[in-house]
Amino acid sequence: MTHSTWIYILIMIITTNLIRVIPLILIRKEIRNRFIRSFLYYVPYVTLAVMTFPAITEATNSPLAGAVALVTGIIAAWAGLSLFPVSVICCVVVLILEFFI
Amino acid sequence: MKNNPMTDKTAFSKGLTHGFPIALGYFAVAFSLGFMAKKCTLTPIQGFIGSFFTRASAGEYGVYSLIVQDAGYISVIAMSLVTNLRYLLMSTALTQKFSKGTSLFKRILVGCCVTDEIFGISIGFPGELNPFYTFGAFAISTPFWALGTTCGIIAGSVLPSRAVSALSVALYGMFIAIIIPPSKQNRAVCAAVAASFLLSWLIRYLVSVSQIDLSSGTITIILTITISAIAALVKPIKDL
Known part of the structure; x- marks a missing residue:
């Protein structure tokens, strides 16, 4: 490794907190630009989706278990369950399935 | 209050x-x-x-x-x-x-x-x-x-x-619990999420097959900016 893990972490801390703080210091008015507002609106969902699949199938010992956890998680969240229960359900699905696979 | x-x-x-x-x-x-x-x-x-x-x-x-x-x-x-x-x-x-x-x-x-x-x-x-x-x-x-x-x-x-x-x-x-509720309420978000799943899988597969030197993180950044920009152009939000 040519890079230092501590420097990675420091850059992450500074950048992430600057993002949080800059609007509170600078932006006093509403963002009017429709494209920027729309872009910023979609970004969180697209990022999380891109990072979830296919990575979830690679995180588990069996790719199939990860895929089933994804589908079960989507159904659970669609049914209105919140963050914590959805996470638990995904874990349980993998735990059970990997007993059989 | x-x-x-x-x-x-x-x-x-x-x-x-x-x-x-x-x-x-x-x-x-x-x-x-x-x-x-x-x-x-x-x-x-x-x-x-x-x-x-x-x-x-x-x-x-x-x-x-x-x-x-x-x-x-x-x-x-x-x-x-x-x-x-x-x-x-x-x-x-x-x-x-x-x-x-x-x-x-x-x-x-x-x-x-x-x-x-x-x-x-x-x-x-x-x-x-x-x-x-x-x-x-x-x-x-x-x-x-x-x-x-x-x-x-x-x-x-x-x-x-x-x-x-x-x-x-x-x-x-x-992550699923964060992206699904808005997908349920908003068809544009739902389409963007579905496209993200599909393209993420497709691009990562193509990159691994063709052995292009692109890190997973870089692919995430490129896909996020591209898909969000397209979604914002095709389906701009009315109000936030």
């Missing part, structure tokens, strides 16, 4: 109470982040410091994956920007939530507290936001987030592989 603002002390303890369930959820998810961080060669103390001061599941996840790839420092900035862009919007929304007399220092501190969940309860505070409410929620939830990461890094080498495999999906479960 506006005419009779609660004292700073009451607001703080209310923040502590409302922050407790958030703290429990954080611990479980951070535990799973810790497994991932361990695979990326982080030590328990690095995980604690990183999580305590960053408090961004997706952002930390993205950056830790860059560390193991020995990516350039610039890509850490890009990754942090892309995965945490929503905080820019959340902080912008919070600027409208303060009373006029709130000092810049307190505004900045509240900004540092922003996560999906803490933003959620802060924006739901009746009337103008008392910063101490946010500070209370921060005070209870942040140690759980940081300790969860540390415990995950330590446990990652102790727990049986079956348990590690199961707990590894907790983080993704949380």
Whole structure:
């Protein structure tokens, strides 16, 4: 490794907190630009989706278990369950399935 | 409530109470982040410091994956920007939530507290936001987030592989729980999420087959900017 893990972490801390703080210091008015507002609106969902699949199938010992956890998680969240229960359900699905696979 | 603002002390303890369930959820998810961080060669103390001061599941996840790839420092900035862009919007929304007399220092501190969940309860505070409410929620939830990461890094080498495999999906479960509710309400978000799943799989497959030298993190950044920009052009939002 040519890079230092501590420097990675420091850059992450500074950048992430600057993002949080800059609007509170600078932006006093509403963002009017429709494209920027729309872009910023979609970004969180697209990022999380891109990072979830296919990575979830690679995180588990069996790719199939990860895929089933994804589908079960989507159904659970669609049914209105919140963050914590959805996470638990995904874990349980993998735990059970990997007993059989 | 506006005419009779609660004292700073009451607001703080209310923040502590409302922050407790958030703290429990954080611990479980951070535990799973810790497994991932361990695979990326982080030590328990690095995980604690990183999580305590960053408090961004997706952002930390993205950056830790860059560390193991020995990516350039610039890509850490890009990754942090892309995965945490929503905080820019959340902080912008919070600027409208303060009373006029709130000092810049307190505004900045509240900004540092922003996560999906803490933003959620802060924006739901009746009337103008008392910063101490946010500070209370921060005070209870942040140690759980940081300790969860540390415990995950330590446990990652102790727990049986079956348990590690199961707990590894907790983080993704949380991501799913964030993206699905708005997908259910909004067809454009639903389409963007579906396209993201599909393109993420397709592009990563093509990149691995053709052996192009693109890191997973870089693919995430490129896909996010492209898909979000297309979605914003095709289906601009009416109101936020």
